[in-house]
Amino acid sequence: MEFKPTEHQHVRYNPLKDEWILVSPHRCLRPWSGQTEESPTEDQSPDLNNPLRSGATRANGQKNPIYTSTYVFPNDFPALLARVPEPPPADHPLFQSSQAKGTCRVMCFHPDSTMTIPLMTIAEIEAVIEEWVNQLKELGRRFTWVQIFENKGAIMGCSNPHPHCQIWASSFLPNEPRIKDRTQKDYYIKHGKPLLVDYLNEELRKEERIVIENTEWVALVPYWATWPYETMVLPKNGSPQRLTDLNEDQKTMLADIMKKLNTKYDNLFNCSFPYCMGWHGAPTGPNHLPSDSPHWLLHALYLPPLLRSATVKKFMVGYEMLAQPQRDLTPEQAAQRLRECDHSVHYKNKN
Amino acid sequence: MEFKPTEHQHVRYNPLKDEWILVSPHRCLRPWSGQTEESPTEDQSPDLNNPLRSGATRANGQKNPIYTSTYVFPNDFPALLARVPEPPPADHPLFQSSQAKGTCRVMCFHPDSTMTIPLMTIAEIEAVIEEWVNQLKELGRRFTWVQIFENKGAIMGCSNPHPHCQIWASSFLPNEPRIKDRTQKDYYIKHGKPLLVDYLNEELRKEERIVIENTEWVALVPYWATWPYETMVLPKNGSPQRLTDLNEDQKTMLADIMKKLNTKYDNLFNCSFPYCMGWHGAPTGPNHLPSDSPHWLLHALYLPPLLRSATVKKFMVGYEMLAQPQRDLTPEQAAQRLRECDHSVHYKNKN
Ligand SMILES: O=P(O)(O)O[C@H]1O[C@H](CO)[C@@H](O)[C@H](O)[C@H]1O
Ligand SMILES: O=P(O)(O)O[C@H]1O[C@H](CO)[C@@H](O)[C@H](O)[C@H]1O
Numbered sequence: 001m002e003f004k005p006t007e008h009q010h011v012r013y014n015p016l017k018d019e020w021i022l023v024s025p026h027r028c029l030r031p032w033s034g035q036t037e038e039s040p041t042e043d044q045s046p047d048l049n050n051p052l053r054s055g056a057t058r059a060n061g062q063k064n065p066i067y068t069s070t071y072v073f074p075n076d077f078p079a080l081l082a083r084v085p086e087p088p089p090a091d092h093p094l095f096q097s098s099q100a101k102g103t104c105r106v107m108c109f110h111p112d113s114t115m116t117i118p119l120m121t122i123a124e125i126e127a128v129i130e131e132w133v134n135q136l137k138e139l140g141r142r143f144t145w146v147q148i149f150e151n152k153g154a155i156m157g158c159s160n161p162h163p164h165c166q167i168w169a170s171s172f173l174p175n176e177p178r179i180k181d182r183t184q185k186d187y188y189i190k191h192g193k194p195l196l197v198d199y200l201n202e203e204l205r206k207e208e209r210i211v212i213e214n215t216e217w218v219a220l221v222p223y224w225a226t227w228p229y230e231t232m233v234l235p236k237n238g239s240p241q242r243l244t245d246l247n248e249d250q251k252t253m254l255a256d257i258m259k260k261l262n263t264k265y266d267n268l269f270n271c272s273f274p275y276c277m278g279w280h281g282a283p284t285g286p287n288h289l290p291s292d293s294p295h296w297l298l299h300a301l302y303l304p305p306l307l308r309s310a311t312v313k314k315f316m317v318g319y320e321m322l323a324q325p326q327r328d329l330t331p332e333q334a335a336q337r338l339r340e341c342d343h344s345v346h347y348k349n350k351n
Numbered sequence: 352m353e354f355k356p357t358e359h360q361h362v363r364y365n366p367l368k369d370e371w372i373l374v375s376p377h378r379c380l381r382p383w384s385g386q387t388e389e390s391p392t393e394d395q396s397p398d399l400n401n402p403l404r405s406g407a408t409r410a411n412g413q414k415n416p417i418y419t420s421t422y423v424f425p426n427d428f429p430a431l432l433a434r435v436p437e438p439p440p441a442d443h444p445l446f447q448s449s450q451a452k453g454t455c456r457v458m459c460f461h462p463d464s465t466m467t468i469p470l471m472t473i474a475e476i477e478a479v480i481e482e483w484v485n486q487l488k489e490l491g492r493r494f495t496w497v498q499i500f501e502n503k504g505a506i507m508g509c510s511n512p513h514p515h516c517q518i519w520a521s522s523f524l525p526n527e528p529r530i531k532d533r534t535q536k537d538y539y540i541k542h543g544k545p546l547l548v549d550y551l552n553e554e555l556r557k558e559e560r561i562v563i564e565n566t567e568w569v570a571l572v573p574y575w576a577t578w579p580y581e582t583m584v585l586p587k588n589g590s591p592q593r594l595t596d597l598n599e600d601q602k603t604m605l606a607d608i609m610k611k612l613n614t615k616y617d618n619l620f621n622c623s624f625p626y627c628m629g630w631h632g633a634p635t636g637p638n639h640l641p642s643d644s645p646h647w648l649l650h651a652l653y654l655p656p657l658l659r660s661a662t663v664k665k666f667m668v669g670y671e672m673l674a675q676p677q678r679d680l681t682p683e684q685a686a687q688r689l690r691e692c693d694h695s696v697h698y699k700n701k702n
Binding site (some may be wrong): 009011019022026028092093096098099157158176195278301 | 352353359361366374378385428445446498500506507510530546631666668672673674675677691
């Protein structure tokens with residue numbers, strides 16, 4: 001029997017995480033009788049108590065200004081505080097704790113609570129990117145890791161539909177970037193080139209997992225994608241290591257590809273597509289010089305949970321949590337479906 | 352300021368996964384206005400179309416026998432099949448795939464669809480344990496890893512409320528046990544004793560994370576627990592490495608602690624407590640001799656998502672997926688709350 005990746009189960013290696021993923025494409029035939037989610041809520045009338053709204057009074061009594069573009073403020077319930085006492089040294093190698101200092105911010109993308117990235121103008125998205133760069137510049141001076149991330153949709157635990165992301169900066173390098181730092185460094189030492197630069201070149205040659213590209217960026221479904229419609233957004237030119245390395249063209253074209261990719265996502269199941277997205281780039285802080293991370297390539301990750309429709313998601317549960325992630329459709333099939341989705345007209349603007 | 356683990360954020364090290372977890376206990380004060388789940392369904396009238404029912408006809412036309420205890424059958428939509436062609440060798444180090452062979456089974460715990468472990472008798476739970484041992488014995492001869500796991504509750508992607516677990520056996524060692532094999536081996540080489548044996552001894556001395564124990568087993572909230580009410584069930588005597596190593600006393604007392612722990616779980620929020628649970632023990636298959644894994648200690652893991660109530664769960668989303676897991680209440684606080692829950696009378700049997 002000849003091996004066909006769209007028919008025959010196999011495992012694939014994720015060189016960034018040094019992990020494997022089980023691909024079982026024949027399982028797409030499985031009927032679904034489990035839990036469904038509520039359809040993502042659409043254009044509800046704006047909630048005047050929404051604490052992210054321009055001019056709103058927040059839980060702590062502070063009032064937001066009447067902002068017209070982006071707006072950043074400290075998270076009122078931060079998981080990371082700037083000043084905390086240090087835990088005592090460990091009395092046993094199996095009971096180790098360590099100090100964690102940091103800060104958490106909320107960043108609104110737009111004053112309108114019903115707005116989302118694919119519906120915003122390029123100029124409005126550019127303002128978001130510009131603010132990301134500012135935040136990284138400021139927080140990156142003090143903190144080792146600045147995680148910019150967006151939880152979009154109630155299904156992703158997002159407690160507020162207002163378009164926003166979060167920024168959690170920490171004194172420590174968290175697990176995921178720590179592992180990626182190591183795997184990219186190992187590859188760089190061995191091959192003399194950044195892992196993701198080599199990877200992107202191969203993907204551009206192979207073409208089968210590319211979703212969309214412009215002059216500066218590529219959005220693709222990684223060969224080792226875990227979530228059904230997971231994508232990675234990678235820069236094509238100049239190997240920027242951090243958001244702060246982007247030039248003007250890269251920023252403008254990033255706004256372009258973000259709008260197009262998100263329009264495709266929303267058009268896939270005709271819903272405001274839920275996801276976690278975030279940026280990974282070289283570590284920052286006083287211990288990292290701008291030039292000491294040639295093994296890194298900046299990239300964004302979109303991790304969306306939907307599998308079959310606006311209401312049926314992929315559950316990462318028993319086998320996935322205890323053994324290994326598993327996916328049904330192949331990354332190539334996901335890329336093809338996303339390629340076929342319109343990137344220019346959003347389903348809400350069709351009539 | 353003096354460090355107080357229940358007040359001050361810190362990171363803790365998980366020596367089994369070689370990962371850290373961010374503990375932010377001050378965040379318990381955060382109000383919740385995000386997505387809530389439907390309350391786990393209770394005692395609905397049994398669905399006569401339920402394919403797991405004794406005597407039911409399944410999707411493929413096969414008929415279940417009129418079983419009266421446990422019942423095991425092949426998963427009708429398996430993620431792992433026994434025979435698949437081998438993928439071609441990788442043409443690039445960043446595009447590696449490999450063969451995955453295996454088998455997936457479903458194991459019913461009880462003929463009654465409304466039954467759950469805490470409501471079953473000790474003898475009925477013993478039958479479940481006995482069948483786990485049989486399955487591991489049979490599948491472990493051929494397969495490197497036999498993952499026994501239970502997804503309980505719709506919130507955990509469980510598509511059928513009938514009490515059951517799954518068994519996925521594979522030709523490869525999945526990520527999670529692969530890492531645990533390495534970390535336990537490293538510890539064993541360095542300290543001459545199994546990591547989890549040393550760990551359990553320390554926990555029994557410290558007492559603050561113990562939930563419940565009997566003569567043979569301990570259920571505790573690990574020092575590095577990720578999920579709010581995560582527990583680990585560990586054997587106290589004889590260092591069994593696999594389920595097949597358990598003696599009669601260990602099996603009987605395992606039924607006892609499973610019933611008690613699950614009664615506590617259900618009594619915590621007065622609901623049938625959702626979770627993923629599963630077993631981790633030394634690898635099996637033709638490449639593993641019974642005696643070649645002295646670094647392993649068999650243990651069960653319970654990974655339940657609920658955080659605040661029967662309907663509010665912990666979301667492992669943006670920061671957790673892109674950076675590092677985060678928890679609010681400390682493992683010690685979780686252990687105390689579980690200790691305070693009644694283990695002898697289930698809330699459904701109270702009146
Ligand atoms: O119980 P099911 O229907 O087989 O499936 C469930 O558990 C599997 C193993 O953890 C997951 O891969 C599925 O995503 C989940 O829906
Ligand atoms: O958006 P919120 O309300 O801060 O919180 C959400 O995102 C956080 C960061 O990923 C998670 O720790 C929370 O569990 C989730 O509910």
